[in-house]
Amino acid sequence: MLNKLQPHDCDQVIALAYQALDGELSTEEMEGFLFELNRCSCCFNSFELEKSFRAFLVNRIERRFMPDSVQTRIRQELLKAIQYGESPK
Amino acid sequence: MEESPQISLAEKRRRDEIFQREFLPYMDTLYNFGFHLTYKEADAQDLVQETYLKAYRFINSYQEGTNAKAWLFRILKNAFINEYRRRSRIPDQIDYEEVIHIQDGEDSQSLGYVDLRQEIFQGMMGDEVTSALNSLPVDFRTVVLLCDIEGFTYEEIASIMDIPIGTVRSRLHRARNMLKEQLRAYAAKHGFKENH
Numbered sequence: 535m536l537n538k539l540q541p542h543d544c545d546q547v548i549a550l551a552y553q554a555l556d557g558e559l560s561t562e563e564m565e566g567f568l569f570e571l572n573r574c575s576c577c578f579n580s581f582e583l584e585k586s587f588r589a590f591l592v593n594r595i596e597r598r599f600m601p602d603s604v605q606t607r608i609r610q611e612l613l614k615a616i617q618y619g620e621s622p623k
Numbered sequence: 624m625e626e627s628p629q630i631s632l633a634e635k636r637r638r639d640e641i642f643q644r645e646f647l648p649y650m651d652t653l654y655n656f657g658f659h660l661t662y663k664e665a666d667a668q669d670l671v672q673e674t675y676l677k678a679y680r681f682i683n684s685y686q687e688g689t690n691a692k693a694w695l696f697r698i699l700k701n702a703f704i705n706e707y708r709r710r711s712r713i714p715d716q717i718d719y720e721e722v723i724h725i726q727d728g729e730d731s732q733s734l735g736y737v738d739l740r741q742e743i744f745q746g747m748m749g750d751e752v753t754s755a756l757n758s759l760p761v762d763f764r765t766v767v768l769l770c771d772i773e774g775f776t777y778e779e780i781a782s783i784m785d786i787p788i789g790t791v792r793s794r795l796h797r798a799r800n801m802l803k804e805q806l807r808a809y810a811a812k813h814g815f816k817e818n819h
Binding site for chain 1: 639642647650651654655658659664667668671672675676679750752753756770771772776777792795796799802803
């Protein structure tokens with residue numbers, strides 16, 4: 535956990551960058567993180583780059599959709615299976 | 624709890640309704656996950672179908688109105704592991720963990736993009752990113768997909784993958800750094816320059 539009374543430590547701040555972007559820091563932790571980020575241009579720039587890399591990644595990874603015909607076929611097969619064959623254990 | 628082999632018609636109707644209302648809407652998103660695990664459309668379709676059949680069979684262990692998406696993803700992930708371990712197409716994950724641990728050394732806190740600049744990665748196409756992702760060992764690819772593409776929390780990922788939250792965190796860290804390394808190597812090979 536970052537402490538505003540301690541000297542700035544780039545490694546400590548950067549180690550939290552992924553969790554900050556993943557929304558995994560508590561409000562208090564996030565506040566400490568942002569405070570440290572604004573104290574150091576090196577950390578700030580690293581975090582900005584990381585943010586744009588993340589956005590790039592999410593935009594560029596191809597999202598596959600199941601073709602409608604396949605979706606219809608699987609739905610029919612499933613409904614048939616649960617109607618006649620499969621029963622919950 | 625022991626159940627009688629015969630369930631009432633009303634109970635069956637209730638379960639069928641949960642299946643259709645809470646499970647079936649995730650067909651596309653399960654397919655996308657299955658596709659990125661296998662990179663084969665037919666295999667991804669089979670995984671989706673198998674996931675739903677298992678989900679119905681074990682619907683008693685699902686609590687109505689809880690996290691259906693995470694529950695279904697967990698079933699699909701297990702189906703994938705069983706099928707692919709059976710076909711011996713992927714070694715046990717422990718092998719990856721050991722290899723990566725050795726490669727990573729003490730560098731696990733860095734963001735790992737020493738010379739991956741914004742100008743370089745923004746010039747890349749989706750295919751290149753997809754193949755970089757594809758090149759990651761499956762356990763590492765999976766955490767990136769679950770976190771960045773599907774938006775699951777670390778806690779949900781831990782439950783889907785059957786690993787502790789600390790392992791989710793460290794695996795994501797390594798996976799993202801490996802991904803950047805792949806993209807950096809790709810950029811170098813194809814002559815992307817920082818000054819573009």
